[in-house]
Amino acid sequence: MSTEAHRSFDCFGGTATIHVRATSTARGEEAADLARAKLLDAHRRLSRFSEESELTLLNGDPRWEVPATPLLRALADAVALAGSRSGGLVDATLLDSIERAGYRDSLDGDPSITLAEALSSRAERAPGEPHPDRLWRSVGIDEADGTVIRPPGVKIDSGGIAKGLVADLVAEELREHRTFAVDCCGDIRIGGSAGQERRVRVDDPFGGGPVHELKLRDGAVATSGIGRRCWVGADGGAAHHILDPASGEPAFTGIVQVTALAPSALLAEVYAKAALLAGPERADEWLPHGGVVVRDDGEVDVIAAERPLTELAVAA
């Protein structure tokens, strides 16, 4: 009986973890090493904090149509998917706004202010709205020519969608193995031929123990929140990296964290962010496969799935 291989390493501004059990321990170890290499490679190529990354070069290219690798084309495709699935709430073309808000460099490590301090510094609460220009609709790909098409000056931000996308791509390579979990900084894709359930604990944004635990056999879970990257903004008030697309300002909606389930990690990430931006009144509309919502006051709402992932597996 083989044991599950585990790898944990720094990636995408956080900690990534790989779990694989293959038919033999040696094959599991080999698969975990390969998955780790793919994740690190994707991080190097899609990081906006690196001047030599494919994404930075694409964002600085003055052409309308730019030759791009399959990975970059997948990211551009994910931009359009995220926008369309969230009604524009998840907009990956707000890079300039994020940098104006103060997120120019990687904010690895502890936030400069606590979540409680950030919440108390901002009194207003309002749901986010889509950007009126909806620039995400102008991003497309041409698979035949191998290019990304977008207006020059429209910059893609990988922060909101890349982790989920890469988790899905790496998980696709591990599908044949008995069990696997690709955890890309909290965006997790789970599956395996054995069909075994894996426990997933939902972290407490206020620093306590897990607020919820669920089990997942085949699917994905992602968590979006405002507590991990908080800093003091130019106006002296608290700022974080999840912006209201309409205003370009950090969103304070009454929700501090959302965990969403979905068939893929990319979709889970999109749903989690959309639910957070939608606010407490409409968050459940963006969680069709279920999720967990943590409000400003620490209250935890567990949202039941309208379409459980097991039903999707049967339908498929």
Add this chain to the structure above:
Amino acid sequence: MDPFEKIERKRQARHRIRAQRDRAGRLKTRVVAISLICFALLWGVVFVQMATGNDPVLSEFSSTIAKGNGGRNRHAAKAVPAETDASTASEELEASEAGEAEEFEEFEAEPVEEEFVEPAEEEFFEAEAEAEPEEEVFVEEEPAPVTTSQS
């Protein structure tokens, strides 16, 4: 001799013959009847014994099987070396026949004993029952839990 006396003597002789025949007939009838009754009685006894499960023939046979099994194998073993020399073969045959006779006498001499064993089937089933736990149930260890936090 008086002719009437002759006739009378013949008449008496025929009467005696007729009586003898009658007696013989009645005797035959009795014999047949008694035979039939004995036959029926005998079968009745056998039927009752069989119906109540007390079959004396089977009891004897089982006990002789228990004792004489080795003998049966020995018979088979002795039957194998047919390719040896004629002299040795005949000697072995004589020896086996003597042995058979001895064993047969043994079988006949020894009465039915109560140490009646049904080893074959019981041992077979017990062996089967013992063999089942050898199957190992393969249980994969539970996958390691993961924690989802803000990305």
